[in-house]
Amino acid sequence: RNQSANNQSKKIAVIVSTLNNPWFVFLAQTAAAKAHSLGYETRIFDSQNNTALETDHFENAIASGYKAILLNPTDANGSVVNVNRAKAAGIPVFCMDREVNSANAATSQILSDSYSGSVDVGKYFVQAMHKKGKYAELLGLVSDNNTWNRSKGFHSVVDYYPGLKMVAQQGAEFDENKAMEVMESILQAHPDIEAVFCGNDAMALGAYQALISAGKAGKVKVFGFDGAADVVQSIKDGKIAATGMQFPQVMAQTAAIYADEYFKGKRDFPRKIPVSVELVTQKNVTNYIAFGKKN
Amino acid sequence: MSSNKYRAYLIKFQPLIALIVLCVVLSILSDKFLTADNGWNVMRQISVNICIAVGMTLVVLTSGIDLSVGSVLALCGAITAGLLKNGIEIPSNNLFIGFTVLGAIVMGLLVGSIIGAANGYTITRFKVPPFVATLAMLTIARGLTMLYTKGFPISVLGDNFAQIGTGWFIGIPVPVWISVIVVLAAVAVTSKTPLGRYIYAIGGNENAARLSGININRVKIIVYSMAGALAAVGGMIVTSRLDSAQPNAGISYELDAIAAVVIGGTSLSGGRGSIWGTVLGAVIIGVLNNGLVLLNVSPFWQQVVKGLVILLAVIIDKANSKND
């Protein structure tokens, strides 16, 4: 029928917490691409990790007639008001990757469970370290609560093992260069660390660079999070021990498809769809590609 | 009309040209632009920047600058939210102090002006260049925010508080009311009080001002604490709009504020400029952000376009101003 026609009239907004990090760029672009392939006009909004800016984006999107919003929230609590604002305007919101703390604000939330993901990384960490040894942790943006979700998930496991001592916990802003510099200094203070857990893959790569220039590559195990291309490769090469693979592609596409179904009249969406984070190690790395599974 | 009035007039209204051009273009390109809803959105969105930029204008007029406003906004927002939510607890002698919405807000504004005064003090007492003093404060205040919030947002602050950011009053959003009041007050101060004259005089020629018996340090400290307080006001609006205080709120807001000030035709070397100009500057930036969305410009291109337009706006200013 004239479906494609009335799709033309419908616009879908993709509001993403930041584009300063390839992982989110990928998430946003996949979502936009999928929605586009389903015949919708789409646009990406960059909230720059600023919930206030996200609010502006919501207002502007609503005012300029977007009919659905695929959201990657900046903050679980802060974004609630925004989602509710959209809901009030009768616009469905589909959360990707990060959740908003509200039972029924969003039409559906397709979530990557950072917490349990980092729990898995923690478990593997313990096993790889044989339950003992000194290690360091690189946090992301200390002002960003997702940083803490991952850190907490990790520690919820690791802290049970008295043999594992965290000798340094420093912030590196999810930034590769910063991570490298911080790691260089940590290695000075604690030449004897045997592992480092990084809040994301960019920092893992930075930490690895630091290890190289300190001649410690291979002697210190690096653990990351996300599943970025370079890291998947590094795991193959045995440079990086493990990472928590998230599935931005799956989440983004599901969200886009849901939006499409919503327009087609479907309403009974599952409130939450957890997309589990999978542990990628040298053993199983061959099954994975950047941000996803081989198929 | 005397050359000076004429000049003041120019400074006040050059940016208008840029703004009008912008609006015309936008309303041609998008039918959504000139709608009431959108209008209110833009005004609500710029209200925060206006509060900050007005304070910045006062500082810049004394040939200073305040880079700490963004962090101050975050800190004051967090403190108000914290006091509202948890009050002050002193477990040792299990004492608990609760706060009313008003009380919490007052505290927030107080902290803002104290930090501002601290800026003013280091600048006047130790002759630290404003750029450095406030740059240091930018880092310090951000750190304090982290310490206070432990890196987590403080959320769900109650409907009364939410009114500040989201409520309406006689058909106009409350944040807009706030910014209007701030602007009018600032205009009155700059143009109708001795303090205003002193601000311009200090920016124009500090030596001569001193020899005219003006207490430079006092004026500067007042001005910086005003800037701090206004940043705090911005903090209240942001926090209330989100019903949550974000520890990383207000990052790089100082740049938007300064951009507004300069687009408004205020000279960064001090002594010349006006609040009205700044308001126009802020509106231009707000309309621009809004327009780029309406026109569905991709976020990457957006930055490029935004930069170019800001540049253009200032160039138009200069072209029309007879001075220099």
Place this chain on the structure above:
Amino acid sequence: MSSNKYRAYLIKFQPLIALIVLCVVLSILSDKFLTADNGWNVMRQISVNICIAVGMTLVVLTSGIDLSVGSVLALCGAITAGLLKNGIEIPSNNLFIGFTVLGAIVMGLLVGSIIGAANGYTITRFKVPPFVATLAMLTIARGLTMLYTKGFPISVLGDNFAQIGTGWFIGIPVPVWISVIVVLAAVAVTSKTPLGRYIYAIGGNENAARLSGININRVKIIVYSMAGALAAVGGMIVTSRLDSAQPNAGISYELDAIAAVVIGGTSLSGGRGSIWGTVLGAVIIGVLNNGLVLLNVSPFWQQVVKGLVILLAVIIDKANSKND
């Protein structure tokens, strides 16, 4: 010693006091601080900031400022990396141009100086205040970086290129060599050439400089393109050290650079200061960052401490300088 030499000398060495104090404190608190390895680390880490800050010093001496350095660093790094990895392809008439390491670097530096020149041009030709012109460029260059990289890092650039950031040459890391050369060159320019004189003169009294027949615009454009080129150099180092160009590299580097300049005793109102001072300033900041991590100060406190130390350093400067 003539009062001129005397003052230059003061400006040059005041920050040394702050630095020494800092180092003594750190070496007491951490036995790891005063080790050769750590020394090289710090020097490698500050090499980028030194390159940028030297360019910034030249700009600030003319009483200008360049906020765009961070984005320029990112853009040039990305372009060099892109050319190395993918060269230039023009599918239409299926043309492909590959680049040698040297070629790619030259292109990167070229882009840097062109952007710098563009800054200089808008500032001189349209009388746009440097703060605004470069603020706009900050946004524009970042946008271009995003467009060029599509938001994804460009990685695995080959061992030759990696040498720039990670290699050693006669027992000294290459980045350190680069920064040393940059510094010496800048010192020569500022103190031994007419251009240097003009830079100081323009910052000191632009009108007098003009009346002395100096071509202000030319000098400024040169200075800004130098700053751009030096930012590009920084971009090469960062990119090569990570063996990957990050689209979000260099964010807020301008603040570190400016901090270095000011801690180094260069006056933001222009006309007075020295490259050596800036170097000391950069070292202070680098040592501080390093020390805070060595002592494993909590990330929350780090910002507070950093802010306070910067403030202190500048206050010590002022206290020891008889001028002002």
Place this chain on the structure above:
Amino acid sequence: MLVAQNITKKFSGVTALDNVCLELYAGKVNAILGENGAGKSTLMKILSGVYPDYEGKVLLNGKQVNFSNPREAQHAGIAIIHQELNLVSHLSITENVFLGREIVNSWGMLNKQAMHNKTRELLNRLKLSVGADTLVVDLKVGQQQVVEIAKALLTDCDVIIMDEPTSAISESEVDVLFEIIEDLRRENKAIVYISHKLDELFKIADRYIVLRDGCTIESGDMKGMTHDALIHKMVGRELNVIQKGDNRSADAPLLSVQHINLQHPENSKRLLLKDLSFNLFKGEVLGIFGLMGAGRTELLETIFGLNHQSANGELQVEQKAVNFKSPAEAMKAGITLVPEDRKKHGLILGLDVKTNIGLTTLETMQSFGWLNEAKEERLAKKYIEVLKIKTPSTTQTVKNLSGGNQQKVVLAKCLATGPKVLMLDEPTRGIDINAKNEIYKLIRELAADGLGVIVVSSELPEILAISDRILVMAEGNLTAEFTAAEATEDKILKAAIPNSI
């Protein structure tokens, strides 16, 4: 050799020049006279390429020239000493003198030694005894003006324009300058000499050109010209020179200064003021004379509370001991200062006349923190009237007033505070005869109204003309005191010359 034809120059608001013509002859000193605001400086700025846009023609040796910037004028052989100092304060004398025309070696590197030596020569020739590496900030206004002269003499030009070169320097330097001008004349250069000090013109000038309100009135040979004739041409009416009636009251001193010492800002060993004591009585005009660098400015500044860290000694206003920590306090006690350098310390150049005049008394013009703008306006109008300030309106930007009128604005600002003691540092620097006389008259009137007035000046005639009592300073010491009756030029000069020379 240099000819200007029908030059017209308009600024926003004012017409500075209204088709002015003049001819400058080689080997002659061409004096240009005119009241403040007559357009002298503007005309010179056109000749030297500062203002490229104007109507009319400029011919150099018969060829029309159109300089688009100062550099071109320099290359064409036109050097100028601007009325207002144009030096880079944080560069050394050498660096300033050679600015824009540095000597470089074959590598394009600066040849500092050569420049240093050349500068030393120049300074010796001008008898300025400071190191060529001294920063300009450390020089006093007078010394800085000598540096400006050195700049103009560096390259040998055919036309040398001097716009009030002697406004800040004292007799001895003036003589040095005149010797140099003689040399230049012998070298057949064309010299343009602008000054408000007529007797100088009679000493040095060959020809005169009179400007009035932007028009050329007359030009001719200096020979056979009389003082009064010139003044008449300038002013367009007769002048009544002031005669003073002694109205000092004998009762207790209004201001009493006891044992004031002041340390040098950079080395506390050196004293700029050494144990100075004197009294000032109601209704008295106290003149303080001294050569450049005698310490007069420091003295006034110290009394005004500007150096309270580095100074010591007792101050009494009407028998009450006071110790000012800031000018604000001094003004509250009824003391006010007209500073030596109006641009640096007197005025907010970017603001308008009204604001500048009102600045000192805003507190009195406010009610509940609100400024009464009507009062402010009235105040400005009053002083524009009283001091005959030449300005299109109360809202004209001070920057655009001529030097003399700017000085009057500063004066107005100080008088507005209704002071008991008025201190003036070089009050008539760069002010024309007519305005000078107005100011003298004013000073006398103020004294008559019971003010105590202190006038610092480097011009002997001025000191003699207006003072009831004269103090002489040399190197920070009080070296002599005369009553008006016993004072003579040579007595005063003898006391002013430091015995170290």
